[in-house]
Amino acid sequence: MDRITVTGFRRAPPFAHGLVRDLRVRWALEEAGLPYEVGLIDFGDLDSSAYRRKHPFGMVPAFEALIRHTDLVAQFPVLDAYVKRCEAQPAFQKALRDQMADYARNAPVAA
């Protein structure tokens, strides 16, 4: 697997320390024991076309490798158990039901 790169801010105001969302990704990668690099960016980089190719909304974090929708999570029992616990929650079940209902309602009609 390619090495994973997660973007984070080079600097953040003190109130945001520990809250910027690259933290949870770094944490998950630490739990999984996966090697990764952090690509530090400045706030002003968020609008650059190079960064928008990584994250279309110009936010942190962005990944250089895709983790979800692979069997990667299933290879790590701690992550697999976490995902299963989260997906068993009523909030996830409702969100999933609603998304499926949207797809069903808007399904293309067979010709």
Ligand SMILES: N[C@@H](CCC(=O)N[C@@H](CS)C(=O)NCC(=O)O)C(=O)O
């Ligand atoms: N839905 C995204 C949101 C990411 C997000 O809000 N990132 C903030 C930093 S914590 C950001 O990049 N803000 C820059 C901006 O809004 O211009 C996620 O959960 O990863």
